[in-house]
Amino acid sequence: MTITTGKKREKIDRLAELAARDDEQGVSLWKEAFRRLRRNPAAIIGVVILAVFVLVAVVGPFLVPYSPTDSIGIREGLVKSGQGIIPGASGDHWLGFDHQGRDEFSRLIVGARQTLLVGVVSTLIGLAVGALIGGVAGAAAGLGGRWGRWIDTTLMRFIDMLLAMPSLLLAVSIAALLGASLTTVMIAVGVVSVPIFARLLRGSMIAQSNSDYVLAATSLGVKRSKIALTHVVPNSIAPVIVQATLTLATAIIEAAALSFLGLGNPDSAIPEWGVMLADAQPYLGIRPGLAVYPALGIIITALGFTLLGEAMREALDPKLRK
Amino acid sequence: MSDNEILVEVRDLKVHFPIRRGLLFDRTVGHVKAVDGVDLSIPRGKTYGLVGESGCGKSTLGRALLQLTPPTGGEVTFDGVELTTLPAGKLRSMRRRMQMIFQDPMSSLDPRQNVESILTEGLQTHGIGADRNERRRIIGETLDAVGLPKWALSRYPHEFSGGQRQRIGIARALVLGPELIVADEPVSALDVSIQAQVVNLLDELQESLGLTYLVIAHDLAVVRHISDMVGVMYLGALVEEAPSERLYTEPLHPYTRALMSAVPVPDPDVEDRRERILLAGDLPSPASPPSGCRFHTRCPWAQPTRCADERPELRPIGESRVACHWAEQIAAGELRPHEVTATITRPEDEGEEPGVVSAPSEPGSYV
Numbered sequence: 001m002t003i004t005t006g007k008k009r010e011k012i013d014r015l016a017e018l019a020a021r022d023d024e025q026g027v028s029l030w031k032e033a034f035r036r037l038r039r040n041p042a043a044i045i046g047v048v049i050l051a052v053f054v055l056v057a058v059v060g061p062f063l064v065p066y067s068p069t070d071s072i073g074i075r076e077g078l079v080k081s082g083q084g085i086i087p088g089a090s091g092d093h094w095l096g097f098d099h100q101g102r103d104e105f106s107r108l109i110v111g112a113r114q115t116l117l118v119g120v121v122s123t124l125i126g127l128a129v130g131a132l133i134g135g136v137a138g139a140a141a142g143l144g145g146r147w148g149r150w151i152d153t154t155l156m157r158f159i160d161m162l163l164a165m166p167s168l169l170l171a172v173s174i175a176a177l178l179g180a181s182l183t184t185v186m187i188a189v190g191v192v193s194v195p196i197f198a199r200l201l202r203g204s205m206i207a208q209s210n211s212d213y214v215l216a217a218t219s220l221g222v223k224r225s226k227i228a229l230t231h232v233v234p235n236s237i238a239p240v241i242v243q244a245t246l247t248l249a250t251a252i253i254e255a256a257a258l259s260f261l262g263l264g265n266p267d268s269a270i271p272e273w274g275v276m277l278a279d280a281q282p283y284l285g286i287r288p289g290l291a292v293y294p295a296l297g298i299i300i301t302a303l304g305f306t307l308l309g310e311a312m313r314e315a316l317d318p319k320l321r322k
Numbered sequence: 323m324s325d326n327e328i329l330v331e332v333r334d335l336k337v338h339f340p341i342r343r344g345l346l347f348d349r350t351v352g353h354v355k356a357v358d359g360v361d362l363s364i365p366r367g368k369t370y371g372l373v374g375e376s377g378c379g380k381s382t383l384g385r386a387l388l389q390l391t392p393p394t395g396g397e398v399t400f401d402g403v404e405l406t407t408l409p410a411g412k413l414r415s416m417r418r419r420m421q422m423i424f425q426d427p428m429s430s431l432d433p434r435q436n437v438e439s440i441l442t443e444g445l446q447t448h449g450i451g452a453d454r455n456e457r458r459r460i461i462g463e464t465l466d467a468v469g470l471p472k473w474a475l476s477r478y479p480h481e482f483s484g485g486q487r488q489r490i491g492i493a494r495a496l497v498l499g500p501e502l503i504v505a506d507e508p509v510s511a512l513d514v515s516i517q518a519q520v521v522n523l524l525d526e527l528q529e530s531l532g533l534t535y536l537v538i539a540h541d542l543a544v545v546r547h548i549s550d551m552v553g554v555m556y557l558g559a560l561v562e563e564a565p566s567e568r569l570y571t572e573p574l575h576p577y578t579r580a581l582m583s584a585v586p587v588p589d590p591d592v593e594d595r596r597e598r599i600l601l602a603g604d605l606p607s608p609a610s611p612p613s614g615c616r617f618h619t620r621c622p623w624a625q626p627t628r629c630a631d632e633r634p635e636l637r638p639i640g641e642s643r644v645a646c647h648w649a650e651q652i653a654a655g656e657l658r659p660h661e662v663t664a665t666i667t668r669p670e671d672e673g674e675e676p677g678v679v680s681a682p683s684e685p686g687s688y689v
Contacts, residue, residue, distance in 0.1 A: 028478055029433050212430035216494065219390055220444040221417035231432055 033315040043311030049304030056109055057116040066093075066103035068110040069269045073101025086287045098276070098290055099283055107271035108293055114265075114272040115301065118186055118255040119248050125190025126251075127244050130197025133159065137198065138205030138236070139228055156202065163195040171254055175263035182265045189254045193247045200243055204236035238316045245309035249302035256298050273297050329366040329534045330387065330502060334359050335396035337379070337386045341609060354609045356382040358558035359396070361636065364551075366501070369528065369535040371549030371566065373542060373581070377605055379558040380538045384504045387536065388420055389413060400502070418448045421495035425507035427487035431479040437490055438475040441465075444498045464497045467530075468523065485516035492523065496531075504536045509544060521548055542585050546570055554578050557616040558608055564642035574644045574653055576623045602662040615647070622659035623652050 027035075037043045066072060074080075078087055078097065088096040095104040133155055140151040162170070174188040208214065209232055217227045258264050259274025273294040280290035338353040356379040364370045372380045385391040387398055389405050398405045400420060408416065424430035431440060441461045444450075451457035465474065468489040479487055488508065495503055508524065509517040521544060527533055539545050545552055546566055553563040554577065562575040573579045580599040587593045601620045606612055612619045618629040625648060628634075634645040639653075651657045 027481065028436070029480070032480075212424045212426060213432040215385075215390055216422065216424060216430050216491075217432075217443065219388055219417060219420075219422045220494070220498070221414040221447050222443065223414070234434055235432065 029316075033312075037311055037315040040311045040314065042307045043315070046304050046307030046309075046311060049300060050308060053112060053301050053304060054116065057112040060109040061113055064103075064106035064109050066106045068102060068107040068271045070103075071101040072103065073097035075101070086283060086290070088287060088289060095293055096287070096289065099279060104290065104293060107276060108273075108297060111271040111273045111276060111294065112297065112301075114182075114270065115252055115255070115297070118182070118189065118272075119252040119301075119305075122186040122189035122251045122255065123193065123244055123247050125186060126193030126247060127197055127240070129190070130194040131201050131240060133194070134198035134201030135205065135233070138202040138209070138232075141202065141206050142209035142228065142232065143224065152202075155198075159195045159198045162191070163199070167192040168254065168257060171258055172261065172263065175258055180263045180266050185255050185258050185264050188258060188263075189251050192254065193251065196243060196247065197240060201236055201240050204239055205232050208232045208235045239313075242309055242313045242316060245305055245312060249305035249309070252298060252302050252305070256294075327366045328363045329401055330364040330536070331397075331399040332360055332362045332383075332387060333397040333399070334361060335383065335386055335398065336360075336394045337382050337391055338394040352609050355558050355611060356608060357386060357393075358608075358611070360555075360558075360560055362553055362560065362563065364502075364534055364536060366534050367528070367532050368550040369537055369548055371545035371552040372536065372538045372555060373540060373545050373552060374555035375540065375605060377608070378555045379608070380555050381506050383555070384422070384506050384536060384538050388417075388422055388504055390422070415448065418444075418450075418498045419500050420502040420504070421498060421500040423488075423491050423495055423503060423505040423508045426511050427484060427491045428479065430491055431487060431494075433479055436476055436478050437470075437493075440479075440490065440494055441475075441497050444494065448498060450498065461497060464493045467496060467527065468493045483516075484512050485519060488512060488516075488520055489523070492520075492527075496527065500533070502534045502536070504538070506538045507540070508537065510539065510541060517544065524548065542570075542581065554581065557606060557611055559616065559645070560636055560643075561617065561645045562642060563636065563644075568641055572642075572653075574639060574642055574649045575617075575646045576621045576652065576659075577617050579652075580622075599659065615645070620662060622662055623648060623657050624662070625657070 073087070073093075078085075078101065086097055086099060087093075090096065093103050093105065095108065098104050098107060137152045137155040137159075140148040140155075142148075171188040171192050174191055175184045178184040178187065214227055214231055217231055218224075222230075255264070256272075256274030256277065259272050260278040262278065264272060264275055276294040277291055277298075280287075280294070283290055335357055336355070336359055337357040338355050340350040341352045341354060343349065343351050358379075360383055362370065372383065374380045382391060386393045389398070389408075393406055396406070400416070403416065405413065405416070435443070438461065441464065442457060445457050445460065451460055461475070462472065465472065470486065470489050470493065474482070474486075474490070479490065482490065488511075492508075505524065509520050512520060524535065524537075525548065528535060535548070537545060537548055549566045551563065552566050552569045553560050554569070554575065555561070556577050562569065562573070562578045564572075564574070569578065570582060573582045576599075580601050583597060583599045587596060599622060603620050606616070606619060612630075614628070614630045614632050615621070615624075615634050618624045621629070624630075628647045632647065634647050636643045636645045639649055646652070648657055
């Protein structure tokens with residue numbers, strides 16, 4: 001009996017000590033989410049992949065052993081694509097040559113920059129336009145009244161129209177309409193992701209507008225515009241950020257698809273993974289590696305963004321919080 | 323300031339929510355009459371309890387009183403000022419004097435704000451406290467009053483227990499120094515042991531600060547403990563209003579009788595012998611309420627005359643006010659209760675009979 005009470009007292013003392021030590025700053029939601037992100041192995045893998053990818057995209061082009069546009073292979077007589085001679089990996093050329101005798105490894109590295117650029121810029125376009133439309137619609141719906149409802153309904157029917165079209169078909173139509181160029185690809189891929197961001201932010205904002213803490217702020221006498229900016233928008237933004245990370249993955253794939261279909265940068269001298277994939281098509285039988293390398297690049301990068309995005313979603317989900 | 327000074331006066335308050343349907347643009351096809359003609363007055367420094375089953379409009383009434391849900395009609399007078407016609411700016415500064423406590427302390431606190439930021443928001447909005455130190459002092463005093471430690475200030479809502487969160491909610495309301503507090507189910511989301519603490523806290527605060535409460539609850543025991551006056555709501559209207567003790571010992575309206583008979587008695591002998599009135603059927607749809615007395619479809623004392631075609635006014639009987647044509651006869655025992663068969667009252671366009679029996683939506687509901 002005395003032993004148990006003694007043990008119990010010890011336990012309570014230890015708990016009290018822990019509680020006393022814990023007497024510092026509170027843990028905000030973002031801090032807590034970050035803490036949980038760090039403990040998730042999927043997030044770590046995603047971050048490592050993306051760190052390598054970004055590093056390669058930024059500094060890679062300065063370090064490549066050969067020019068990505070120089071047809072060394074043809075000059076040196078090693079590559080005769082007409083006769084089906086495209087040498088593979090060797091000591092000097094780690095991944096061999098492409099059909100025009102250019103160093104495949106250098107092209108792959110330099111291509112990473114294009115891919116990152118297209119992915120980031122098109123996602124930013126989609127995010128900016130989508131968040132603007134969704135934010136206005138969400139604020140209008142939250143404000144209510146005849147005009148609020150009208151603005152919300154009008155914007156959302158427009159978004160529904162965009163959403164009803166298959167994304168690749170929409171991107172192809174836009175790209176065809178504007179003419180093939182890098183900007184076109186970015187705009188086309190960006191527009192495709194607009195409805196997702198718009199719907200997400202609007203839905204999230206409406207859900208937050210109906211929450212009790214918004215009612216509480218109203219009853220404190222805080223102005224509606226201030227409530228929207230300080231409570232509704234910051235609390236609605238988390239799913240949008242998660243979606244942006246996931247969209248980076250699809251944007252890279254879609255940009256590659258557009259390039260593959262010949263709607264990308266018409267200057268084929270500038271390496272881009274989608275174009276490289278398209279170029280490799282006729283030589284699939286002779287040198288499948290030419291298709292495999294850029295495809296692997298696309299897949300691994302998209303995987304990195306997806307892993308990070310999914311991990312962020314889990315970390316930010318309030319239902320999963322302990 | 324006399325004892326019986328009326329702080330809040332509600333006259334014929336109505337809140338009708340439009341039911342909208344439409345493919346492209348919505349049109350109104352009907353109204354849900356959540357609150358349909360309520361009169362009540364709350365004396366300064368007293369507690370008015372509002373009870374009723376889920377969906378009877380008691381929460382909506384509380385929100386409409388604070389102008390958080392715009393009323394469709396009627397008047398709300400707060401300390402002589404008519405709130406329903408007050409311009410938005412004046413109403414905002416008026417809000418300092420009337421605050422609200424919410425049912426779910428988690429969802430009523432912004433998860434991104436720490437306690438200090440939650441408590442400062444109201445002070446900044448109303449320009450209370452000259453500088454940061456002054457505001458810190460006010461917040462410190464409020465924390466003491468609700469029994470929260472100082473270190474709570476830098477913490478976030480998710481780091482607290484349910485009872486502590488509710489204390490944060492109470493502190494947010496108190497920090498502005500309000501006169502009226504509308505408490506919407508202030509304890510129903512808490513454990514029973516914590517409920518008592520929070521109810522006692524509300525009691526103490528009322529005593530020390532002279533607060534006026536409107537407490538909305540479905541828990542009859544809580545309301546009895548805390549209230550001076552109790553109003554019973556059914557389908558958007560008051561059916562009975564009486565001083566707390568009187569309502570519990572001598573319910574006059576048939577609906578109140580049914581409610582009271584549902585409260586268990588702690589004595590097993592009495593519990594076994596006492597009469598229980600079971601109400602048949604569900605709460606009728608507030609979109610198409612029954613004609614006449616709204617309770618007549620479920621009332622065990624319903625009479626063939628008057629009940630179905632004449633809406634009873636709230637009329638004084640002794641200290642109570644009752645909306646029943648036959649209250650005196652029922653009290654005297656001249657009328658006996660009879661069987662009521664459940665009739666389903668639904669709008670015609672709602673299709674076939676419901677396949678499942680609806681369960682009470684609020685867990686632990688006694689009603």
